[in-house]
Amino acid sequence: MKPISKVYTALIMLFLFAPIAILLVFSFNLAKSLSVFSHFSLYWYRELFRDSETLGAVRNTLVLAVSAALISTVMGTAAAVGINKLRSKYLRTMMDTVTNIPMINPDIITGISLMLMFVFVGRLFGAATSLNFATMLIAHVTFCLPYVILQVLPKLQQMDRSLPEAAMDLGCTPLRAFFKVEIPEILPGVITGLIMAFTLSLDDFVISYFTAGNGFQTLPIRIYNMTKKTVTPKMYALATIIFFVILALLLISNLSDSDSAETVKKAKRKKAKAKEAVST
Amino acid sequence: MKKFVSLFVLAALVCALLLSGCGSSKTLTLNVYNWGEYISDGAEDSFDTIREFEKWYEANYGQKLKVNYDTYASNEDMYSKISSGAVSYDVIIPSDYMIARMIAEDMLLPLDFDNIPNYQYIDEGFRGLYYDPDNQYTVPYTYGIVGIIYNANVVDEGDVGGWDLMWNSKYAGNILQFNNSRDAFATAQYKLGLDVNDSSKASWDAALAELKTQAPLVKSYVMDEIYNMMESGEAAVGAYYAGDYFIMLDAQADNIDLQFYYPEPTNYFVDAMCIPKSAQNKELAEIFINYMLSAEPAIANAEYIYYASPNSLVYEDADYADELGEEAMEILYPGIEDFSALYNEYAYRNLDAETLDYVNTLWEELKIS
Numbered sequence: 001m002k003p004i005s006k007v008y009t010a011l012i013m014l015f016l017f018a019p020i021a022i023l024l025v026f027s028f029n030l031a032k033s034l035s036v037f038s039h040f041s042l043y044w045y046r047e048l049f050r051d052s053e054t055l056g057a058v059r060n061t062l063v064l065a066v067s068a069a070l071i072s073t074v075m076g077t078a079a080a081v082g083i084n085k086l087r088s089k090y091l092r093t094m095m096d097t098v099t100n101i102p103m104i105n106p107d108i109i110t111g112i113s114l115m116l117m118f119v120f121v122g123r124l125f126g127a128a129t130s131l132n133f134a135t136m137l138i139a140h141v142t143f144c145l146p147y148v149i150l151q152v153l154p155k156l157q158q159m160d161r162s163l164p165e166a167a168m169d170l171g172c173t174p175l176r177a178f179f180k181v182e183i184p185e186i187l188p189g190v191i192t193g194l195i196m197a198f199t200l201s202l203d204d205f206v207i208s209y210f211t212a213g214n215g216f217q218t219l220p221i222r223i224y225n226m227t228k229k230t231v232t233p234k235m236y237a238l239a240t241i242i243f244f245v246i247l248a249l250l251l252i253s254n255l256s257d258s259d260s261a262e263t264v265k266k267a268k269r270k271k272a273k274a275k276e277a278v279s280t
Numbered sequence: 281m282k283k284f285v286s287l288f289v290l291a292a293l294v295c296a297l298l299l300s301g302c303g304s305s306k307t308l309t310l311n312v313y314n315w316g317e318y319i320s321d322g323a324e325d326s327f328d329t330i331r332e333f334e335k336w337y338e339a340n341y342g343q344k345l346k347v348n349y350d351t352y353a354s355n356e357d358m359y360s361k362i363s364s365g366a367v368s369y370d371v372i373i374p375s376d377y378m379i380a381r382m383i384a385e386d387m388l389l390p391l392d393f394d395n396i397p398n399y400q401y402i403d404e405g406f407r408g409l410y411y412d413p414d415n416q417y418t419v420p421y422t423y424g425i426v427g428i429i430y431n432a433n434v435v436d437e438g439d440v441g442g443w444d445l446m447w448n449s450k451y452a453g454n455i456l457q458f459n460n461s462r463d464a465f466a467t468a469q470y471k472l473g474l475d476v477n478d479s480s481k482a483s484w485d486a487a488l489a490e491l492k493t494q495a496p497l498v499k500s501y502v503m504d505e506i507y508n509m510m511e512s513g514e515a516a517v518g519a520y521y522a523g524d525y526f527i528m529l530d531a532q533a534d535n536i537d538l539q540f541y542y543p544e545p546t547n548y549f550v551d552a553m554c555i556p557k558s559a560q561n562k563e564l565a566e567i568f569i570n571y572m573l574s575a576e577p578a579i580a581n582a583e584y585i586y587y588a589s590p591n592s593l594v595y596e597d598a599d600y601a602d603e604l605g606e607e608a609m610e611i612l613y614p615g616i617e618d619f620s621a622l623y624n625e626y627a628y629r630n631l632d633a634e635t636l637d638y639v640n641t642l643w644e645e646l647k648i649s
Contacts, residue, residue, distance in 0.1 A: 031531060032527075032530060032531040033508070033511050033512070033531035033532070033533065034508050034511075034512070035508060035511050035512030035513075035531075035533050036511075036512075036531070036533045036534065047323055047324060050322060050323070051321065051322070051323055052321075052322070052328070052331070053321055053330075053349060115364065115366060118366060119364055119365055119366045122365075122366070123365070128368050128558065128560060129366065129367055129368045129558075130365070130366050131366040131367055212350075213366070213367055214311045214348050214350065214367050214368065214369065215309070215311060215348025215349075215350060217350050217351065221351075222316070222351065224316075224353055225315075225316030225317075225351040225352055225353045226316040226317050226351075226353075227316070227353055227503075227504050228315050228316050228317065228318070228353055228354070228504065229316065229317040229318075229504070229524070229527070230317075230504060230507045230508075230527065232317070232323070234323070
């Protein structure tokens with residue numbers, strides 16, 4: 001069994017990472033081609049940093065992803081708290097289903113329907129153009145929201161309900177109890193939701209494509225539009241940089257996770273020791 | 281965890297600053313919508329057309345100008361965006377058949393040529409083309425001719441010439457065909473001497489039969505994948521636009537010798553600058569179009585895109601001819617005496633909906649078999 005499973009793992013790794021490896025290697029190629037590796041060179045990296053349109057698209061993408069992630073995290077957490085507090089079971093199931101719709105809906109339908117709505121509302125107010133940064137942000141928040149709720153809601157359900165009650169018993173106002181007791185309890189879920197929303201917004205193409213307005217194109221749209229001619233190796237360089245940045249972020253977040261996991265373990269050990277001391 | 285959140289908030293603040301930085305109040309804006317990679321953008325030390333135009337405008341008119349430059353991947357993408365009414369652009373650069381459709385649907389504004397004096401440099405052969413017979417709506421930007429690219433290390437010199445090369449069974453498994461119904465059918469129609477704009481079913485059926493005899497020889501149906509496949513020698517014969525041949529030539533592998541020729545008859549296209557009805561600032565758009573026709577940007581764009589230019593300031597320029605080289609000049613400008621006659625006969629026109637439907641059914645039939 002063992003060698004087979006090793007080969008299997010190796011194959012999976014190969015298929016997952018070979019495309020990225022090829023991209024990475026050819027981003028350092030001086031020639032424009034994907035078939036000939038002429039010289040090692042940082043030429044395309046230099047070209048990338050002089051291409052103001054592409055850098056503008058990167059900036060747009062990041063601005064959009066960060067703001068969409070923050071807004072949908074705040075809204076999603078609030079929504080999750082609200083759904084969790086619902087008394088009626090039917091109402092809760094209904095809310096759950098409704099928030100899941102944008103997640104199940106194919107992107108293309110979400111994109112087209114949002115575009116139609118923006119155009120309709122824009123015409124209602126007599127605007128010449130109805131798509132802009134704000135509409136794109138609304139669209140991104142729309143499809144990020146359910147993922148945040150999906151992350152936060154289980155954490156709320158796992159939380160011991162008597163904790164905030166105890167805090168209020170001890171004199172906390174409900175608001176204070178929420179921020180001091182509930183938020184720290186559900187924080188891991190909130191952060192996972194934030195990261196998910198950020199990555200979803202970052203790589204969305206279809207919905208962005210339908211809701212992009214004048215002068216605000218994101219990176220995926222820009223790369224797609226290059227396919228009439230060839231995609232230049234500048235884009236390989238950009239993809240390589242993005243890959244390493246994401247890798248670094250992942251490593252950092254994993255490291256800090258394991259740190260906090262260890263401190264939790266230590267705290268538990270201390271508690272156990274204290275209990276022993278009390279019982280003896 | 282908390283550090284992570286604060287980092288994220290910090291990033292958001294930085295982004296907000298960046299955004300607010302570009303929104304000053306007293307600047308004019310011009311919205312331009314063009315094909316991707318279809319303008320000299322400063323890459324590889326070229327001329328940065330958009331930034332230079334902003335500078336030029338401020339120097340001449342004393343007002344700050346910001347150009348929003350967006351791109352699209354196909355005429356149809358551009359059309360659906362504009363016709364939805366969700367966006368408004370001041371200048372667009374569609375292809376001929378799409379221009380004809382947009383004029384028919386009353387989506388373009390007639391140009392005021394008093395603001396575009398540089399129109400005088402446009403060659404006579406590019407006036408009165410079918411899509412704009414009275415020269416009211418368009419200023420041509422580039423044009424191109426479909427030719428056949430082949431690897432001379434694989435293909436024998438004797439087999440070269442005409443469309444027959446793409447049907448030559450000697451090169452089975454080495455031939456690339458367009459992955460797009462209109463272009464693929466056209467190769468068969470030109471080969472058989474049929475009219476590419478015919479609305480009779482019989483004509484399209486004949487073309488389909490021809491494509492079916494070709495199908496066993498075809499390595500694959502491709503669009504922009506053709507670059508890599510020709511450069512690396514994966515395939516040896518394929519049809520594409522003349523300008524794109526030079527991009528492949530630049531990147532060909534060591535043991536590949538790419539050559540090019542025009543079969544007859546063949547396809548011609550023109551992409552032209554126009555102003556859509558939803559434009560916010562028509563005069564500014566005309567100033568931009570005029571600027572695009574002036575020598576420096578026009579030459580830079582022609583060198584960057586590698587397509588032929590209908591602008592005499594470009595093709596009569598000695599430095600431009602030097603830069604491209606004699607061979608490239610001969611291919612890009614094959615010395616057509618009366619472009620408009622050839623063009624009006626062989627270029628694609630907008631097909632009626634029924635014919636389009638029929639062509640698509642035939643195309644699916646070909647792809648399934």
